[in-house]
Amino acid sequence: MTLAHQQRGEQPSLQVIPGNTRRPRTKISHWVVFALAVTIAFFGLIYSRISLDHSAFEIQELEEQIAIQEELHWQLRYELAQIQDPALLEGQIADLGMIYPDQRVALSVPVVSIDELDPDYRWAQLEAILSAQP
Amino acid sequence: MLRPTWRVRDLRVALVGVVFILAWLGIGYRLFQVQVVEAATFVADGENQRIRVEDIAAKRGTIFDRDGIELAITVDMPTVIADPSLVFDPEGTAQVLAPLVGATVAELVEKLDRPDARFAYVAKHITSDQEEQLQSAMDAVAECRGGDDPSTCPSDFDGIYLRTEPYRVYPSGDLAAQILGFIQQDTQEGLEGLEAHYNDVLTGTPGTQILERDPEGNPIPLGELQVEPAIAGVDIRTTIDPQVQYVAQQAAAEAVADTHAASATIVVLNPRTGEILAMATAPTFDPNDRQSIDPAAVRNRAVTDVYEPGSTAKVITVAAALDQGLITPQDAWWVPAEYEVDGKEEPYTDVKRSEGRKMSVAEIITKSSNVGTIMIQEQLGNELHYQYLEAFGLGNISGDSIPGEVPGLLRPVRDWVSATAGASTAIGYRMDVTALQMAAVFGTIANDGVWVQPHLVAELIHPDGSLEVTVPSQRPVLQRETARQMRGLLNAVVEHGTGHRAAVPGYSVGGKTGTTEKFIFEEGVYSENDRIASFIGIAPINDPEIVIAVVLDSPHGEIEEDGSTVELKFGGVSAAPVFARVAETALQALGVTPNGQ
Numbered sequence: 045m046t047l048a049h050q051q052r053g054e055q056p057s058l059q060v061i062p063g064n065t066r067r068p069r070t071k072i073s074h075w076v077v078f079a080l081a082v083t084i085a086f087f088g089l090i091y092s093r094i095s096l097d098h099s100a101f102e103i104q105e106l107e108e109q110i111a112i113q114e115e116l117h118w119q120l121r122y123e124l125a126q127i128q129d130p131a132l133l134e135g136q137i138a139d140l141g142m143i144y145p146d147q148r149v150a151l152s153v154p155v156v157s158i159d160e161l162d163p164d165y166r167w168a169q170l171e172a173i174l175s176a177q178p
Numbered sequence: 179m180l181r182p183t184w185r186v187r188d189l190r191v192a193l194v195g196v197v198f199i200l201a202w203l204g205i206g207y208r209l210f211q212v213q214v215v216e217a218a219t220f221v222a223d224g225e226n227q228r229i230r231v232e233d234i235a236a237k238r239g240t241i242f243d244r245d246g247i248e249l250a251i252t253v254d255m256p257t258v259i260a261d262p263s264l265v266f267d268p269e270g271t272a273q274v275l276a277p278l279v280g281a282t283v284a285e286l287v288e289k290l291d292r293p294d295a296r297f298a299y300v301a302k303h304i305t306s307d308q309e310e311q312l313q314s315a316m317d318a319v320a321e322c323r324g325g326d327d328p329s330t331c332p333s334d335f336d337g338i339y340l341r342t343e344p345y346r347v348y349p350s351g352d353l354a355a356q357i358l359g360f361i362q363q364d365t366q367e368g369l370e371g372l373e374a375h376y377n378d379v380l381t382g383t384p385g386t387q388i389l390e391r392d393p394e395g396n397p398i399p400l401g402e403l404q405v406e407p408a409i410a411g412v413d414i415r416t417t418i419d420p421q422v423q424y425v426a427q428q429a430a431a432e433a434v435a436d437t438h439a440a441s442a443t444i445v446v447l448n449p450r451t452g453e454i455l456a457m458a459t460a461p462t463f464d465p466n467d468r469q470s471i472d473p474a475a476v477r478n479r480a481v482t483d484v485y486e487p488g489s490t491a492k493v494i495t496v497a498a499a500l501d502q503g504l505i506t507p508q509d510a511w512w513v514p515a516e517y518e519v520d521g522k523e524e525p526y527t528d529v530k531r532s533e534g535r536k537m538s539v540a541e542i543i544t545k546s547s548n549v550g551t552i553m554i555q556e557q558l559g560n561e562l563h564y565q566y567l568e569a570f571g572l573g574n575i576s577g578d579s580i581p582g583e584v585p586g587l588l589r590p591v592r593d594w595v596s597a598t599a600g601a602s603t604a605i606g607y608r609m610d611v612t613a614l615q616m617a618a619v620f621g622t623i624a625n626d627g628v629w630v631q632p633h634l635v636a637e638l639i640h641p642d643g644s645l646e647v648t649v650p651s652q653r654p655v656l657q658r659e660t661a662r663q664m665r666g667l668l669n670a671v672v673e674h675g676t677g678h679r680a681a682v683p684g685y686s687v688g689g690k691t692g693t694t695e696k697f698i699f700e701e702g703v704y705s706e707n708d709r710i711a712s713f714i715g716i717a718p719i720n721d722p723e724i725v726i727a728v729v730l731d732s733p734h735g736e737i738e739e740d741g742s743t744v745e746l747k748f749g750g751v752s753a754a755p756v757f758a759r760v761a762e763t764a765l766q767a768l769g770v771t772p773n774g775q
Contacts, residue, residue, distance in 0.1 A: 100399030115342065118253045119306075125248035125349035130424035148683050148762075 236382030239411030264337030356478035375581035382411035417453035430460035437733035449621035452630035484610035488694030491606030544675030555604030564591035624722035627656030684772030689715025713753035
């Protein structure tokens with residue numbers, strides 16, 4: 045009710061109903077959050093894509109390394125087999141001055157009797173050998 | 179000047195509008211055509227440019243000896259290839275490449291000077307040193323092109339590429355060459371030996387990959403990639419002992435050199451397991467050097483070539499009669515110098531014996547008496563004789579693991595109609611055998627009368643690690659006591675008989691000599707000069723570990739021995755010493771303790 049209305053003793057035709065005194069919330073923050081989220085998602089997508097590409101290159105490089113190592117593995121197996129060639133070994137042995145003996149003597153070792161396995165008997169034998177030494 | 183009325187202006191605007199509309203309609207139509215109507219075609223064209231379907235070669239299986247050392251292995255070797263259509267200066271490129279790949283300029287010009295061709299091999303399987311030199315030269319050119327003035331860079335390597343290709347190598351050269359065989363390097367297909375016999379399992383299953391490549395041919399990371407991996411070939415572990423094989427090959431080569439024989443064949447067998455420890459043939463070849471291979475040297479004569487076993491087959495006749503209880507080693511009777519059989523113009527005789535005398539069974543074997551053996555066969559009869567020959571494995575192949583093996587020839591007993599059939603068969607004629615079959619016969623005697631299937635492959639090793647182990651078949655042929663008696667007789671052959679040159683210092687051995695006239699198949703007659711000399715023995719005779727068969731084809735010449743001249747055509751003279759040499763080294767290599775005999 046205005047002052048004029050009061051002076052004139054008039055009753056207001058419209059009644060003012062006290063409303064919410066708070067200022068209406070601005071919608072801008074939603075947009076900021078949304079824009080921020082979109083931006084983060086955008087850069088996140090780019091970053092993940094770059095990471096993925098990076099990983100792909102790393103995987104490719106590792107695969108190449110695996111292939112190289114595998115090739116090396118087979119080469120080494122080949123070389124290992126080569127150096128075990130009997131003909132090569134024979135040549136190297138000859139270079140070291142070793143020869144295959146042209147005469148061999150087979151030693152016939154007499155069968156050991158049960159008595160000879162007895163510790164006392166063996167100790168007696170050993171004593172005899174030791175006492176015979178100067 | 180008359181100003182255009184609004185109607186005219188509207189008309190112009192309308193006209194421009196129509197033009198724009200038509201233009202947009204045209205663009206829209208084209209877009210529709212490209213994006214909808216011909217979309218599939220353009221997608222396919224794009225994929226054809228980027229996406230490649232490539233085969234993944236399966237690694238060929240490795241062949242090992244019994245100790246797991248590679249005898250045949252596939253490695254990736256650098257190879258230089260060219261796209262001749264991109265080689266602008268063939269002469270200049272050839273001059274640069276020639277010293278790097280070890281070829282002549284003329285050879286390279288011939289390969290490169292073909293403007294219409296898209297592919298040529300410049301140099302196959304170059305060495306790693308050559309690869310390094312070539313790669314650094316190519317890198318230098320690439321670096322130059324990435325520099326400030328690429329126009330000054332040489333174009334030496336335009337259209338030249340370096341790549342790896344699978345290459346089959348045999349690390350031990352000619353070791354077991356006839357057993358292993360070789361492959362066609364371009365197709366990786368086995369042509370001879372185990373390589374051919376087991377080609378299907380060694381080859382494996384190729385895989386496929388679908389992937390995107392950039393214009394340079396490099397794979398695009400994160401591009402399309404579908405891989406169906408290749409399944410590697412099966413590995414083969416053979417029964418070959420490298421040391422025994424080596425000494426057998428050396429002995430065979432020396433035998434050929436010493437006796438002027440056309441060829442020498444040696445088989446070393448483990449009689450208990452049937453494992454073939456060595457099969458050597460001289461002359462031999464190096465499968466790494468395909469250019470110098472003599473086709474005649476490729477055959478594994480131990481299983482592909484047949485011969486009449488001669489006196490070594492007397493062992494079967496005598497063993498059968500002993501096994502049947504018809505004779506004992508001590509039995510003795512009068513053996514005439516000549517023995518006539520109906521239907522044969524010339525009587526059967528013994529070598530170096532002109533008068534008849536009483537001989538025991540032991541003497542018949544130790545002196546290798548033809549007449550005595552024929553008389554034993556008469557007691558045995560054709561039917562039983564044939565049964566034993568068959569039981570000993572003659573006339574049949576040993577199994578399916580040995581490449582190129584032939585069954586030989588053992589005529590069915592119903593065909594033994596002539597009076598001489600039994601007599602001739604008794605002394606090792608009228609049938610064809612392989613050296614391996616005869617080794618298995620002596621293996622049966624060594625193994626207490628049980629024939630064990632000779633085999634070359636110990637196991638197949640599948641890519642998933644599973645093993646397919648060879649289990650040789652066995653069958654009893656002789657009683658244990660008969661086999662023991664036969665070993666005694668064979669020992670006597672070496673101690674007192676025709677096989678004395680087979681004696682091995684430190685070991686007691688036994689065996690039988692054999693000398694037969696060589697049958698010339700092309701002419702259908704026996705050779706007057708050529709002989710097949712053989713010796714098949716067991717060592718050590720009291721506890722057998724190995725059986726060795728030595729067969730020399732047409733040895734010639736003479737040697738002086740103890741003041742007399744002896745002819746090398748006899749098995750006891752030429753083949754027995756070869757046995758001794760192989761046995762001595764093989765027994766030591768296998769760790770067999772000398773028995774002091």
